[in-house]
Amino acid sequence: MIEAAGLTVELGAGQAVREASFVIAPGDRIGIVGESGCGKTMLGLALMGMVPDAGRVSGSLTVDGTQMVGAGEATWQRLRARRVAMIFQEPMAALNPIKRVGETVMEPMMVHLGLGRDAARARALELFREVGIPDPEARLRQFPHEISGGQRQRVLIALALACDPGVLIADEPTTALDANVALRVTQLLVGLAERRTMGLVFISHDLAAVARATERVMVMYGGDIVERGATGEVLVRPRHPYTQGLLSARPSPGNMRATAGRRGRLPTIPGSVPPLAELAPGCRFSGRCPVELDVCRGERPPLRGTMICHRAEEGA
Amino acid sequence: MTLLSVEAVTRRYRLPRQALWSPPPVLTAVDAASFTLEAGRTLGVVGESGSGKSTLARMVMGFERPDAGRILFDGQDLAALPPAALRRLRPRFQMVFQDPYGSLDPRRTVGWSIAEPLRATGAEERGKVAEALDHVGLRPADAGKYPHEFSGGQRQRVAIARAIVTRPALLVADEAVSALDMSVQAQILNLLMDLQDELGLAILFISHDLAVVSSICDHVLVMEHGKTVEQGAVAQIMRNPGTAYTKSLLQAGGLL
Ligand SMILES: Nc1ncnc2c1ncn2[C@@H]1O[C@H](COP(=O)(O)OP(=O)(O)OP(=O)(O)O)[C@@H](O)[C@H]1O
Ligand code: SF4
Numbered sequence: 001m002i003e004a005a006g007l008t009v010e011l012g013a014g015q016a017v018r019e020a021s022f023v024i025a026p027g028d029r030i031g032i033v034g035e036s037g038c039g040k041t042m043l044g045l046a047l048m049g050m051v052p053d054a055g056r057v058s059g060s061l062t063v064d065g066t067q068m069v070g071a072g073e074a075t076w077q078r079l080r081a082r083r084v085a086m087i088f089q090e091p092m093a094a095l096n097p098i099k100r101v102g103e104t105v106m107e108p109m110m111v112h113l114g115l116g117r118d119a120a121r122a123r124a125l126e127l128f129r130e131v132g133i134p135d136p137e138a139r140l141r142q143f144p145h146e147i148s149g150g151q152r153q154r155v156l157i158a159l160a161l162a163c164d165p166g167v168l169i170a171d172e173p174t175t176a177l178d179a180n181v182a183l184r185v186t187q188l189l190v191g192l193a194e195r196r197t198m199g200l201v202f203i204s205h206d207l208a209a210v211a212r213a214t215e216r217v218m219v220m221y222g223g224d225i226v227e228r229g230a231t232g233e234v235l236v237r238p239r240h241p242y243t244q245g246l247l248s249a250r251p252s253p254g255n256m257r258a259t260a261g262r263r264g265r266l267p268t269i270p271g272s273v274p275p276l277a278e279l280a281p282g283c284r285f286s287g288r289c290p291v292e293l294d295v296c297r298g299e300r301p302p303l304r305g306t307m308i309c310h311r312a313e314e315g316a
Numbered sequence: 317m318t319l320l321s322v323e324a325v326t327r328r329y330r331l332p333r334q335a336l337w338s339p340p341p342v343l344t345a346v347d348a349a350s351f352t353l354e355a356g357r358t359l360g361v362v363g364e365s366g367s368g369k370s371t372l373a374r375m376v377m378g379f380e381r382p383d384a385g386r387i388l389f390d391g392q393d394l395a396a397l398p399p400a401a402l403r404r405l406r407p408r409f410q411m412v413f414q415d416p417y418g419s420l421d422p423r424r425t426v427g428w429s430i431a432e433p434l435r436a437t438g439a440e441e442r443g444k445v446a447e448a449l450d451h452v453g454l455r456p457a458d459a460g461k462y463p464h465e466f467s468g469g470q471r472q473r474v475a476i477a478r479a480i481v482t483r484p485a486l487l488v489a490d491e492a493v494s495a496l497d498m499s500v501q502a503q504i505l506n507l508l509m510d511l512q513d514e515l516g517l518a519i520l521f522i523s524h525d526l527a528v529v530s531s532i533c534d535h536v537l538v539m540e541h542g543k544t545v546e547q548g549a550v551a552q553i554m555r556n557p558g559t560a561y562t563k564s565l566l567q568a569g570g571l572l
């Protein structure tokens with residue numbers, strides 16, 4: 001069980017994550033969505049104790065009751081081995097190119113679980129079967145470059161499961177994959193979370209994948225969790241202006257807005273996510289928000305129900 | 317007016333021999349694909365990776381020759397043209413790739429990269445580069461910057477500026493928005509539609525994402541393992557997919 005309260009990641013230039021609070025219980029499946037640079041990965045890294053050296057973490061983060069903010073590297077290492085695992089955004093970076101993938105998956109089991117080679121091998125084989133890798137015995141002996149993108153993602157999932165974590169953080173696990181392959185990987189992650197009563201944090205800007213994989217969702221903008229709630233609710237009836245903007249920009253014939261004399265265009269959120277140093281002190285979304293008020297730029301909106309927005313009272 | 321006419325085009329690759337005594341296996345990457353593209357219109361090509369989309373794109377661009385069939389651009393058979401004639405025709409069809417970082421030289425200013433297709437033809441530069449930047453929503457002053465000074469979406473705008481600087485009649489976009497965030501994706505898709513309206517550009521739009529294709533294309537061609545499994549009006553195919561494969565592509569991208 002993970003509990004974050006006011007969790008903040010300061011990166012010199014500014015706050016990549018600002019006062020995030022949430023609970024992840026066993027078996028929970030939670031999505032994190034938002035544009036590139038909104039702090040999704042940084043939040044995931046904070047849960048792993050892996051923020052960049054220049055970063056400072058504050059607030060509270062407890063894992064199974066142990067306070068991890070300020071914890072030493074040894075404590076984090078124990079935790080990473082057994083409690084929380086992560087599938088990283090760059091899949092190739094996680095696999096050693098000159099090592100057979102079987103060895104890579106066996107290693108943490110030998111180091112952290114004290115298994116011998118044969119036992120680790122048997123378990124790696126079992127994991128490869130569990131994540132649906134065809135011909136698992138042959139795969140164990142292959143090198144990363146000999147495996148297709150979809151199968152490689154499965155190897156990474158097997159690696160993350162090696163020490164039976166309570167929570168799995170998957171950072172953009174489907175983004176580099178084809179629609180059909182992405183669908184199968186998503187289904188695999190959901191099945192694993194259910195069978196193992198494992199928490200799943202599914203980070204993605206692919207809303208279709210998040211809709212399938214998760215029960216709850218948190219929308220991030222500029223380091224803030226701006227809206228949260230049941231996935232079906234938030235993605236169907238978004239309330240925060242940012243979430244509304246994201247959803248209406250989804251390419252689909254139904255979202256096209258025709259203007260006189262020319263064919264339809266997609267609604268867009270004007271501009272782009274500013275760098276950390278240029279984020280407004282108040283609402284991070286001010287400057288791009290279509291329904292901005294005078295107070296927005298300077299004053300931080302309070303949390304009202306499921307979102308932080310000065311328009312919350314009006315039921316924006 | 318028909319700008320591009322692809323007639324039963326096939327492309328085969330010989331794979332490495334599996335054993336000394338066996339003939340090398342042959343992969344048919346594109347199997348008798350046929351379509352026409354009118355000036356100013358957009359045709360989508362969808363399919364999973366490995367279905368032959370990019371091979372088709374490379375043949376349309378004249379980078380690769382078909383093993384069978386013909387590709388006519390403005391009535392001229394690309395494979396039959398002598399190299400010099402192909403070079404002269406080149407400014408009229410341009411391409412945008414998935415990875416804008418890989419397609420721009422990191423050590424050159426973007427202005428230099430945008431002018432590249434112009435230099436190939438010896439046309440004058442400065443005014444045209446500024447004009448192309450303006451078309452894609454960047455500022456003329458951006459010409460002096462380097463690729464790393466731009467965001468992913470802006471780099472894709474730069475790549476598009478380079479592709480339109482010669483005022484082509486045809487733009488081949490191969491997964492041009494796939495690596496972008498959803499909000500930036502919408503901006504780039506709108507940009508392509510704007511350019512089409514302003515410049516009368518025809519677009520061959522290649523993507524694995526049927527939702528993206530459906531928002532920008534009039535017609536679509538669905539490929540699976542090199543074969544065309546379905547083609548027709550987008551609205552019609554979305555409403556009534558004719559094959560299980562198309563249906564699975566539709567479902568895979570759907571929200572709830
Ligand atoms: N090592 C670093 N040093 C300084 N700033 C960083 C570092 N890594 C990320 N940032 C900044 O922190 C902010 C959040 O980045 P993060 O990688 O968490 O975004 P993200 O939501 O995961 O984006 P994406 O969808 O592109 O993966 C951004 O402004 C980013 O530029
Ligand atoms: S607080 Fe203001 S700027 Fe921010 S999302 Fe709400 S209305 Fe828009």
Ligand SMILES: [Mg+2]
Binds near residue numbers: 040041042089171
């Ligand atoms: Mg990230």
